[in-house]
Amino acid sequence: MNLHPDAGKKPRKVRNSVIIRDKKVKGLEHVNHKGRLIPEKRLGEDFRCASFKCFTVLSEQERHAVFTEFYKIQSQNLQDSHLCGLIKVDPIKQRSRESNRRNLVQYSNSSEDKYARPNDYDNAAAYRYKVRTKQIDNNKYYYKEVPVCKKAFLSLHGIITPARLRRLQSSLCENLKSPIDRRGQHKNNRMLYLKKWKI
Ligand SMILES: [Zn+2]
Numbered sequence: 001m002n003l004h005p006d007a008g009k010k011p012r013k014v015r016n017s018v019i020i021r022d023k024k025v026k027g028l029e030h031v032n033h034k035g036r037l038i039p040e041k042r043l044g045e046d047f048r049c050a051s052f053k054c055f056t057v058l059s060e061q062e063r064h065a066v067f068t069e070f071y072k073i074q075s076q077n078l079q080d081s082h083l084c085g086l087i088k089v090d091p092i093k094q095r096s097r098e099s100n101r102r103n104l105v106q107y108s109n110s111s112e113d114k115y116a117r118p119n120d121y122d123n124a125a126a127y128r129y130k131v132r133t134k135q136i137d138n139n140k141y142y143y144k145e146v147p148v149c150k151k152a153f154l155s156l157h158g159i160i161t162p163a164r165l166r167r168l169q170s171s172l173c174e175n176l177k178s179p180i181d182r183r184g185q186h187k188n189n190r191m192l193y194l195k196k197w198k199i
Pocket of ligand 1: 049050051053054055148149150151152
């Protein structure tokens with residue numbers, strides 16, 4: 001008698017949540033858990049940024065490379081970790097009432113722009129953003145890092161949602177580490193074994 005462990009079982013169906021997660025990570029069009037159609041991620045348009053000139057310091061090819069290399073990263077955790085590595089946090093100890101007021105006025109004038117709206121983490125620290133592209137020179141790879149504004153940072157990574165950025169900012173503020181960094185810190189079995197037997 002053939003008693004293969006899978007004998008008689010129905011073929012395993014891939015769970016919907018796995019499909020959604022996979023498409024989300026790759027930036028592909030999908031219907032999310034709430035039944036909403038989420039469009040494919042695209043590289044943001046040039047918005048002629050004045051402060052950093054983000055869209056002129058990077059060639060079109062480099063901008064595409066930032067985008068495609070990001071969506072090649074295979075899990076959301078690794079993507080988040082990659083993004084966290086590109087954000088630098090400068091905690092602001094105290095912010096004057098006057099500067100808060102000025103920010104609010106400035107933001108209310110640009111209420112059309114949802115990315116410009118302040119949030120708690122925006123106020124808790126100052127953030128500096130950069131993007132990284134892989135370059136090749138004399139058959140050697142190296143990474144080029146370019147400082148960009150927040151809007152370009154979101155745009156060049158295929159319009160990261162404000163909610164995702166807030167999550168990254170909060171983890172950066174609380175731990176000054178990326179969310180994934182905490183994950184590897186549990187003691188694995190080998191370490192417990194070594195400790196137990198004092199090896
Ligand atoms: Zn910019």
